[in-house]
Amino acid sequence: MYGLEPPFVGVLASAPAAFERIKDPPLNERTGRRQWSGDAAKWVVGWATATPVTVQAKVESIRGLTVDETVAVQGLANCCNTRKWPCGTGKPRQPF
Template sequence: MRVGAGRSSCGRWSGDAAKRAAGWSPATPVTVEEKVEAIRDLAADETVAALAACDLWIIPPRVGRMILAIPPARTPSPMIAASA
């Protein structure tokens, strides 16, 4: 790491910069790769992963009513019917 890269003007390392330099996961992810890795770490627990998926993909009631008003949306697809 270059002098001053990831360091404050006082010449001290921040905790996250030191972790990055050591190859550890930082406490506050900044890059896309760090954020994806943080999500993977959290989603390693099956319960947490299921709750996160539900929170991310929940459909607002107004949108759900609009989708159900479309006739093809009410019939299950062959893929869903086969897995049931």
């Protein structure tokens, strides 16, 4: 396996102070360990990740999928019909 490197090394190599960043891996909330992954490296250097982590990144990924207005409207309608509304009814509140 000589000559192969983990996927995060190439990502971090493009960032300033790459060697300093490699020494301090982020906490993986799923495992509870500090470790690097491809997505973690992308997140640290500000690149888009395969799995969005922050609310803003999730919004941006949805925005990219809803370029077509018809798809955006249908997606919003489907989201509004979920059972995760604060009042627990599964329906949006009626306008005043």
